[in-house]
Amino acid sequence: AQSVAQPEDQVNVAEGNPLTVKCTYSVSGNPYLFWYVQYPNRGLQFLLKYITGDNLVKGSYGFEAEFNKSQTSFHLKKPSALVSDSALYFCAVRVSMDSNYQLIWGAGTKLIIKP
Amino acid sequence: DTAVSQTPKYLVTQMGNDKSIKCEQNLGHDTMYWYKQDSKKFLKIMFSYNNKELIINETVPNRFSPKSPDKAHLNLHINSLELGDSAVYFCASSQEVRGTSEQYFGPGTRLTVT
Numbered sequence: 001a002q003s004v005a006q007p008e009d010q011v012n013v014a015e016g017n018p019l020t021v022k023c024t025y026s027v028s029g030n031p032y033l034f035w036y037v038q039y040p041n042r043g044l045q046f047l048l049k050y051i052t053g054d055n056l057v058k059g060s061y062g063f064e065a066e067f068n069k070s071q072t073s074f075h076l077k078k079p080s081a082l083v084s085d086s087a088l089y090f091c092a093v094r095v096s097m098d099s100n101y102q103l104i105w106g107a108g109t110k111l112i113i114k115p
Numbered sequence: 116d117t118a119v120s121q122t123p124k125y126l127v128t129q130m131g132n133d134k135s136i137k138c139e140q141n142l143g144h145d146t147m148y149w150y151k152q153d154s155k156k157f158l159k160i161m162f163s164y165n166n167k168e169l170i171i172n173e174t175v176p177n178r179f180s181p182k183s184p185d186k187a188h189l190n191l192h193i194n195s196l197e198l199g200d201s202a203v204y205f206c207a208s209s210q211e212v213r214g215t216s217e218q219y220f221g222p223g224t225r226l227t228v229t
Binding site: 036051 | 119155156157158159160163170171205207212213214215217218219220221222223
């Protein structure tokens with residue numbers, strides 16, 4: 001079955017430290033992967049995506065993600081966390097169903113950056 | 116200038132009522148979506164439209180009926196509201212239907228059914 005998993009409900013990081021939010025996936029064919037962020041009482045905002053090419057993808061707000069095909073992972077990273085990075089982060093993967101495409105979403109990881 | 120807008124932002128209503136949520140995007144995108152986010156923040160697609168044509172219709176009660184009068188608008192009508200319909204509903208749009216382009220989300224409509 002095609003799926004995406006975010007194994008951590010919550011990640012706590014001290015401000016200034018590097019952060020990693022984990023995502024693993026299971027899809028047939030080439031994976032198209034996305035990260036979105038949701039601030040409280042807001043809609044989701046696109047951060048970055050992997051379609052093809054370099055395994056290290058750079059996105060908004062200093063975030064980057066590393067695609068690892070052998071580990072079927074697409075972890076979100078940032079070298080130095082800011083308090084303002086505290087939010088809910090979603091990983092998503094494109095799947096094909098009945099000749100149509102849609103995203104299936106991870107359960108979300110709450111990122112808390114402590115001053 | 117808001118890219119994807121939804122109205123209303125909050126909707127409180129009683130069981131059995133009928134309500135609508137409106138969505139508009141000014142990005143010129145071809146594809147629009149409705150998502151439901153439950154109290155645990157799980158996000159699930161409900162419908163997808165491409166150029167006013169229904170593309171995806173997930174396992175959603177037929178009390179939910181989307182309507183796309185043009186490709187910039189996708190409205191959601193809900194009949195006979197139930198307590199379990201309480202959630203945040205997000206509209207989104209993307210440039211194309213193949214799922215390779217990012218989706219732009221509206222601010223959400225928080226529906227509370229009492």
